[in-house]
Amino acid sequence: MVLINALGLSFIFIYTFIFLYSFCVDITTGALANKLTNSFTVRALTIFIMSVVPSAFFVCYYLKGDDDKLKKLILSVFLLQTFFWFFTFYYPGGKELIYSIMGMSNSVNIIYEWNYYTRGFGYTPEINFTAPFVMVLTVLTLFRVKVFNFFIVFTQLFNSNNVVVALILGFLTRFKSRYFFRFLFLSFWFFIILVFIYLYYVDYLPQRLQEELSSGGMRTINIIFEDHFIFTNADFLEFILGNGNYMFLPGLNSTVDPGWIILINYGGVFYTTLFLFFIVILCFRAFGNKAFFFVWVFAGFWLNFKGLIFSPNAYLFILFMFAMNRAYKKHIVNDINI
Numbered sequence: 001m002v003l004i005n006a007l008g009l010s011f012i013f014i015y016t017f018i019f020l021y022s023f024c025v026d027i028t029t030g031a032l033a034n035k036l037t038n039s040f041t042v043r044a045l046t047i048f049i050m051s052v053v054p055s056a057f058f059v060c061y062y063l064k065g066d067d068d069k070l071k072k073l074i075l076s077v078f079l080l081q082t083f084f085w086f087f088t089f090y091y092p093g094g095k096e097l098i099y100s101i102m103g104m105s106n107s108v109n110i111i112y113e114w115n116y117y118t119r120g121f122g123y124t125p126e127i128n129f130t131a132p133f134v135m136v137l138t139v140l141t142l143f144r145v146k147v148f149n150f151f152i153v154f155t156q157l158f159n160s161n162n163v164v165v166a167l168i169l170g171f172l173t174r175f176k177s178r179y180f181f182r183f184l185f186l187s188f189w190f191f192i193i194l195v196f197i198y199l200y201y202v203d204y205l206p207q208r209l210q211e212e213l214s215s216g217g218m219r220t221i222n223i224i225f226e227d228h229f230i231f232t233n234a235d236f237l238e239f240i241l242g243n244g245n246y247m248f249l250p251g252l253n254s255t256v257d258p259g260w261i262i263l264i265n266y267g268g269v270f271y272t273t274l275f276l277f278f279i280v281i282l283c284f285r286a287f288g289n290k291a292f293f294f295v296w297v298f299a300g301f302w303l304n305f306k307g308l309i310f311s312p313n314a315y316l317f318i319l320f321m322f323a324m325n326r327a328y329k330k331h332i333v334n335d336i337n338i
Helices: 003-031 039-065 067-090 093-101 115-119 130-142 146-157 161-174 177-200 206-213 219-227 234-242 261-284 290-306 314-337
Strands: none
Touching: 003 039, 003 067, 039 067, 039 261, 039 314, 067 130, 067 146, 067 314, 093 161, 115 206, 130 146, 130 290, 146 161, 206 234, 234 261, 261 290, 261 314, 290 314
């Protein structure tokens, strides 16, 4: 019952339709036999198993609609993640230890020398995608402890340039019309500080951020447009309904990173639109605050532009957690109080 109240029938219908559509496409193309673990059918299923079910468990047996408990849980997890970040950043050998414990000793996160020496790991394989972004956006959404927020932003900036986008979105969640001039004032000084750092202290920044600033913020965007805007849809019908092609698997002649391009190649505009509604409805269920809703929808749009978030990940997990805790508080706690 909590699950239905939290997600709503419209979300459940869209999720079910996505799963069935994926299953039909993967059966038709043979992807379930050849690309089982990476297939969209399995991805849809694992979203339920690894995101929905754990979220429901935490909410029903621990949080029970208590926002303070939710904040304490997130605070504890993020502090643990930050501890692991410092440990693995200053002792790179710790990365191998953590990943061997997680059964991921062959992960590209430790095979690639770039990741091994320039990033700090948390207890998660998502060191450079959704986890850093979501950690920063979450602390700015929920917490007002400046020191804690600073450490989260500082550490995760080494893992992903995306943190800059999360930082901007996080500030927008606090924006109110009566603080408009204060917002402009802070934005102005933020810009001045960035220019100052770029002119005098750019060598002290993570190399990826140096390259991003040197390109005027266009490095990532240029790479995506030059190397990743590839469509294999042969005609109008395939553009609408897709052709079942997986454009993110190794060994292909052409692979792409942006999730929206991957989805259009696989399931066309129709499938992509379903996933967009999937994100919008989930954010609507997670937040009563309009600012939070729009910010987190944009966050999902941006993350799926950088990569593919159609899988169990930090972004979807935290949204399911917010949505279920809000529903539990609204439909169960309030009913008991009445």
